[in-house]
Amino acid sequence: MPRQQQPATRPVRRRSYDQFCAGARALDAVGDRWTLLIVRELLAGPRRYTDLHADLPGVSTDVLASRLRDMEQGLLVTRRKLPPPAAAVVYELTERGHGLLPVLAALAEWGAPALVERRPTDAVRAHWFALPLLRALEGAAGGAAAGGVVDVRLDEGEFHVRTGEPVAGEPVYGDGPAARADARIALDAELCLALGRGELTFAEAVKEGRIEVSGDGPLAAELRGA
Structure with a gap:
């Protein structure tokens, strides 16, 4: 009698590097494709599933649901x-999860030199520029003393960022203008x-007239260099 063919089994996805190393443990939690980009979106505050899917072009609904489930289990979300x-x-x-902000900021700084030319297939959202801009703004704003919320207007759209010391429960940046x-x-x-690549400082760009600053109060004055 012919041998009965056994059904193909799916390999179990490896969930850990099984290495007693802080870097390996971190990658166990956030090393999957899309995970850190989901964090990037959630740094802007609470998001509905449909909003996340809309601002993560290219991710399938199954993968997004799976990553969110993993992130919940990992206590990131x-x-x-x-x-x-x-x-x-x-x-x-x-x-x-919020503790990943400096990780993403460092990755954005490291990856900024690769953003020399936008490819025809590249999607873009205005708030994706928040991380490259945030460090330049921190340097120009004089630290926590002049911290606050800055509305940013690009041709691609508007977003806002918070400078100075983080405020518990407040997003670091968000889509659209702030209230x-x-x-x-x-x-x-x-x-x-x-600015993200460090080719010039915020103050230099203001002095050259390449950044328009408006508003009253200490933060606006700091950014104008007054």
Whole structure:
């Protein structure tokens, strides 16, 4: 009698490097494709699943759901239901998830030299420029003493960032203008990337007239170099 063919089995995905190393443990948690980009989106505050999917072009619904599930299990993300009338479920970072901000900022700084030319297939969202710009703004804003919220206007759209010491429960940046901003700046995306690459400082760009700063108060004054 012919041997009965056994059904093909799927290999079990390896979930750990099984190495007693801090770097390996970190990659166990965030080394999967899309995970850090989900963190990037959630640094802007709580997001609905549909919003995350819209701002992560290229990710399938199955992969996004799987990554969010893994991130919940890894205590990087939590889910909660918004009160009526919204009554929507949102995902947000835990304190441990927020701890990945300096990791993403360092990755953005390291990757900035690769953003020399935009490829025809490249998607873009205005708030993706927040991380490259944030460090340049911190240097120009004089630290926590003049910290606050800055609206940023690019041709690609608007977003806002928070400078100075992090405020518990407040997003580091967000899509669109803030409800209340301490300063507003306008510049182009290429200059934003040049600031991220360290090719010039924020103060130099303001002095050359390449950044328009508006607003009253100490933060706007610091950014103008007054």
